[in-house]
Amino acid sequence: MKKHSFAIKVCGITRQSDLSTAMGMGAHFCGFIFHPGSPRYIAPSRAAALDSALIRRVGVFVNQNAEEIMDIMKTARLEFAQLHGAHSLDCARRIGPEKVIRVLWPDRYESVDALQREMELWADSCAWFLLDAGSQGGGHGVSLDWTSLASLSSPRPWFLAGGLSSASLNRALEQCSPDGIDLNSGVEAIPGQKSPQKLLAALKPLTPYTPYHIA
Numbered sequence: 001m002k003k004h005s006f007a008i009k010v011c012g013i014t015r016q017s018d019l020s021t022a023m024g025m026g027a028h029f030c031g032f033i034f035h036p037g038s039p040r041y042i043a044p045s046r047a048a049a050l051d052s053a054l055i056r057r058v059g060v061f062v063n064q065n066a067e068e069i070m071d072i073m074k075t076a077r078l079e080f081a082q083l084h085g086a087h088s089l090d091c092a093r094r095i096g097p098e099k100v101i102r103v104l105w106p107d108r109y110e111s112v113d114a115l116q117r118e119m120e121l122w123a124d125s126c127a128w129f130l131l132d133a134g135s136q137g138g139g140h141g142v143s144l145d146w147t148s149l150a151s152l153s154s155p156r157p158w159f160l161a162g163g164l165s166s167a168s169l170n171r172a173l174e175q176c177s178p179d180g181i182d183l184n185s186g187v188e189a190i191p192g193q194k195s196p197q198k199l200l201a202a203l204k205p206l207t208p209y210t211p212y213h214i215a
């Protein structure tokens with residue numbers, strides 16, 4: 001595995017036990033999904049009740065507008081809004097660029113250069129990017145073409161998402177160099193419930209590489 005440090009985000013949390021396991025294994029970010037169509041949906045008031053200690057709380061939004069997002073951020077005590085839909089630059093600026101994780105889908109672009117141009121467009125309106133598989137939505141359990149991301153020079157730190165698990169992480173991190181990794185269906189027992197065994201299998205080998213410091 002390439003020896004660089006990176007952040008760990010565990011997404012699709014619905015239960016305190018999963019959150020506590022993820023934190024115990026060194027997660028830096030936890031993600032709550034506020035898309036009602038997702039099997040991982042959690043109501044904002046339930047997310048608010050989950051204790052995440054000092055790790056960063058992220059809300060995943062697909063259809064909501066800036067006002068709805070800011071409302072949920074307040075209720076669920078979120079630091080970041082992960083914009084996982086067709087959100088505009090204006091929406092991101094209203095939320096506050098320092099609180100935005102912008103999702104982009106590399107498969108939508110004809111080349112890494114085209115993806116990079118889109119990243120430049122968003123650079124002043126977000127704090128992080130998250131690159132996901134497919135062409136929309138998330139939680140598909142499908143992987144990206146990691147080698148095509150090897151030459152990426154992102155203007156912001158970026159999370160690699162899409163089908164990551166104990167079986168794929170090593171190869172993914174050999175082939176590209178994200179600033180963070182995002183785990184979801186690859187560490188689940190069933191949709192919406194994490195598996196402590198799968199979390200352990202994925203995260204334990206990463207321990208030497210994840211003393212990631214988040215300012």
Ligand SMILES: O=C(O)c1ccccc1NCC(=O)[C@H](O)[C@H](O)COP(=O)(O)O
Binds near residue numbers: 138141164183185
């Ligand atoms: O996970 C969902 O159900 C979901 C639904 C709609 C929009 C986003 C969603 N997930 C957001 C994430 O950040 C996932 O962690 C990311 O798509 C990777 O998922 P996976 O391929 O399962 O690892």
